[in-house]
Amino acid sequence: MKFFFLVLFSSALVFANALQDAIDVAPPYATLKLQNALYKGNIHIDKPLTIIGIGEHVIIKGDGVKNVISVRSSEVILKHLIIQNSGMNMQSIDAAISMKQVQNCEIRDCNISEVLYGIDMDRVNNSMISHNYITTKKNDLPLRANALKLYYANHNVIEFNIIENVRDVTLNYSHHNLFKKNQFQGNRFATHLSLSHNNRFINNIYKYNSVAMMFMGAQNTQVIGNEILSSNGAAGIGVMIGSVANFIFKNNRVSYNAKALYIQGQEKAKGMKRYIIGNEISYNGEALHFHASIKDNTITNNKIFSNIDDVVKDAGKNFESSNVVEYNYWDRYAGFDENNDGIGDIPYDVYQYADQLWHYNHKVKFFYASPIMSMLNFLSHLAPFIEPNLIMEDKKPTYQFP
Numbered sequence: 378m379k380f381f382f383l384v385l386f387s388s389a390l391v392f393a394n395a396l397q398d399a400i401d402v403a404p405p406y407a408t409l410k411l412q413n414a415l416y417k418g419n420i421h422i423d424k425p426l427t428i429i430g431i432g433e434h435v436i437i438k439g440d441g442v443k444n445v446i447s448v449r450s451s452e453v454i455l456k457h458l459i460i461q462n463s464g465m466n467m468q469s470i471d472a473a474i475s476m477k478q479v480q481n482c483e484i485r486d487c488n489i490s491e492v493l494y495g496i497d498m499d500r501v502n503n504s505m506i507s508h509n510y511i512t513t514k515k516n517d518l519p520l521r522a523n524a525l526k527l528y529y530a531n532h533n534v535i536e537f538n539i540i541e542n543v544r545d546v547t548l549n550y551s552h553h554n555l556f557k558k559n560q561f562q563g564n565r566f567a568t569h570l571s572l573s574h575n576n577r578f579i580n581n582i583y584k585y586n587s588v589a590m591m592f593m594g595a596q597n598t599q600v601i602g603n604e605i606l607s608s609n610g611a612a613g614i615g616v617m618i619g620s621v622a623n624f625i626f627k628n629n630r631v632s633y634n635a636k637a638l639y640i641q642g643q644e645k646a647k648g649m650k651r652y653i654i655g656n657e658i659s660y661n662g663e664a665l666h667f668h669a670s671i672k673d674n675t676i677t678n679n680k681i682f683s684n685i686d687d688v689v690k691d692a693g694k695n696f697e698s699s700n701v702v703e704y705n706y707w708d709r710y711a712g713f714d715e716n717n718d719g720i721g722d723i724p725y726d727v728y729q730y731a732d733q734l735w736h737y738n739h740k741v742k743f744f745y746a747s748p749i750m751s752m753l754n755f756l757s758h759l760a761p762f763i764e765p766n767l768i769m770e771d772k773k774p775t776y777q778f779p
Contacts, residue, residue, distance in 0.1 A: 396420055396437070400428075406452070411435045418445040418462065425452035430459075438462045444475040445492065454483045463492035465514070467522065472497040473511075476504070484509060495524040495543065501533060508537045518544060518565055527551040527573075535559060540567070548573040556581055561589065565610075570595045578603060585609055589634075591617040592624065599625045608634040615661070617641075622650055630657045637661040637684070642670040649673050649699070656680070663689045671768060672697040680778070682708035688727045688769040695766045703773040714776035725774040728765035 396416045399409055405424045413432030418439035422428075439445035439462040446460065455474070464471030472494035474484060482504040489495050495511040498504075511524040524543040525535065529550045536557040540546060545566040548554065551573045560582045561567035567586040570576060574596040581603045583589035587610035592598060598621065605615040613635025618624060620641070631637040637658045640651065650673040657680045658664045664684040665676075668691055681687055687709060704720075712721040 400426065419443060421447045422453050423449045425450055427454040430457040435459060436461065443469065444472050446474045448474065448476045448479055448482060451479045452481045455487060457486045459488045461491040465493050470494055470497050476501045480504060494522045494526055498525065498527045498530040501530045503532045505534045506538060510539045512541055513543045523547055540564065545569050548576065561586060566591050587612045588614045588617055592619065592621050594620045596622045600629060601627045603629045605629060605631045606633050614639050618651060624651045626652065626656065627654045628656065632660045635662045636666045637664050639666045641668045642672055649675055654678055659683050670697065671695065672699045675701040677701065677704050679705045681705055690729055690768045696768050696770060702769060702771045704775055705771050706775040706778055707771065710774050719776055721774040721776045725771040726767055727769035729768045
């Protein structure tokens with residue numbers, strides 16, 4: 378049987394730590410309902426408990442040292458709270474909410490600000506983080522910390538959150554998590570996976586991040602239906618893909634980035650690694666940027682248009698036979714469709730010319746599309762100084778815009 382414990386504070390400021398006292402005396406599975414007030418933070422929850430703010434200004438404020446709320450029990454629910462003023466110690470991971478070795482918890486409808494870390498999820502399983510607003514203290518970017526830090530955290534749902542102006546969201550050794558319909562804006566690495574497998578990213582929106590998504594050592598990852606827009610700063614990368622296996626990137630829109638997809642292949646890897654299917658990749662500086670080898674990719678049914686460069690390779694070998702590239706729309710395709718089957722009569726071949734200076738000196742891109750650069754580009758195709766390298770071949774390009 379669940380008990381209900383009602384806390385009603387009418388004063389503007391609660392002295393001592395009446396909230397911690399109420400938590401200490403509440404039976405397991407009680408519900409604490411907080412009215413509008415400023416409550417002292419640095420609270421510790423070590424039993425199943427629900428804390429709900431029933432006003433619009435229920436503020437739990439730390440004293441600037443350590444965590445504002447420490448959750449050390451499973452089945453804890455925090456709802457409709459304003460959480461502020463954690464400590465600033467990176468080493469101790471001072472956070473708005475610190476969760477360790479718990480499961481079946483829920484953080485919902487909370488506003489988190491003026492903190493170092495947002496939510497630290499250390500060995501958290503089967504929990505939900507939803508409908509929250511998370512930002513951190515407005516320090517210089519290297520001194521900010523993560524909105525979400527998942528470490529050995531599995532089977533969690535992260536959905537309908539707004540995360541902005543933080544350093545990163547990180548997953549380390551964290552598997553089977555779902556990120557759905559979140560908004561990431563103005564961050565450094567909006568989502569960064571390392572050695573984390575079987576995670577899904579569905580219908581999220583990324584804007585104005587330095588790197589929207591980074592995948593390093595990730596297996597069985599699904600990235601479906603996301604909008605990845607306007608990555609800026611020193612990197613300006615929409616999606617960085619390195620050391621992945623069975624990576625599915627499907628039905629996304631990737632636009633207005635310096636580099637849409639930055640793909641790092643492994644020379645010794647074998648078997649299909651990346652499936653890039655049904656995406657719109659448009660208005661980027663570079664649509665597909667390959668570092669090291671171009672191999673083990675399935676690239677089909679994409680719309681690739683209005684990019685400065687369709688395909689760029691900066692190191693390693695050329696296009697290999699292990700790739701499956703077909704049925705993509707390329708706005709630079711200059712072939713014909715005499716039998717009207719919607720497929721170009723000849724393949725779309727992308728060559729890398731040694732005299733395309735902007736591949737080697739990015740400052741030259743400032744002059745891209747100017748008359749002199751257009752002339753140099755035309756001449757490099759007409760009469761290249763040396764034999765160009767084939768770096769991509771679509772054997773069955775879509776002739777008309779899908």
